[in-house]
Amino acid sequence: MEIPYTTEVRPDTGLTNPKLGIWLFLASEVMLFGSLFSSYALLRSGSASWPHQADVLSVPLATLNTIILISSSGTMVMAWAALKSRSLSTFRVYMGLTILGGAGFMVVKAIEYGEKFSHHLYPLTNNFLGLYFTLTGLHAIHVLVGMVVNLYLWGPGAAMWRTEPRRFTNRVEVAGLYWHFVDVVWIFLFPVLYLL
């Protein structure tokens, strides 16, 4: 059975089904991360003492990761714009840069985690590190999932461009919405975990 309204706008919603679907999914993701942010607020405000986070974590590495992820969000939207201009080759360049950005983010995150483990700092060490590893770990899983989707669209998934260009463009748009959401989550994680 073919999924309806993948390219045509559904009259009652004014949207394509994938677009409405991704927005509803992202709304649920807001609540998932919201529950963890509220746990952070509860534990920190109720704690008698809290470490100075910038002394425990690496602000320069986190700043680098912020720059990488924000830039990859920029290249992602430009990959979609390239398809709107009917240029698959430009799309491939920008999507490739987006995937590289995601990989770079994961490498920096791995260095950060490795540094913590080498100093015997684990999720069970204290509440702050428990929250740090939970929040950044869940976020990193989201980055990985986005990278897998983007890799598919950059590689084998791009074959759809020849037969159904509008549907492929919509797929890239939906993947982009997810990727930008992952970026937005990091935009809040960065000051909350590293700077405050």
Added chain:
Amino acid sequence: MTDGAHDTTVEVRGYLMVLGALLALTLITVAVSYLRLPEAPAVLVALSIALGKAALVAMFFMHLNREKAMVYWPLGLTAVVFVALIAFVLWTEADHLFGTRFTGAFGKVAP
């Protein structure tokens, strides 16, 4: 450009400007953190900048500035529930946040 293609030159220029603003705001938020402001203004400044950055991504990269009502409704509801979630948590901890102390029965200050 082939038939039916959409000229995105202006759009791409806009995306680059938004990207530049996001990177500049990132550097500003890091610079402010090195000032070691007292907790309340530090939280206010850092979260205001984060909110501004998130709004830029949502409005321009996710195109929320030109979306349909069907997207705004569920997102609006999510925003309300999210704020309630955070507000109730902070409310339960308000005595710590604002420096008051627990009171026992009949308003007596607990030891």
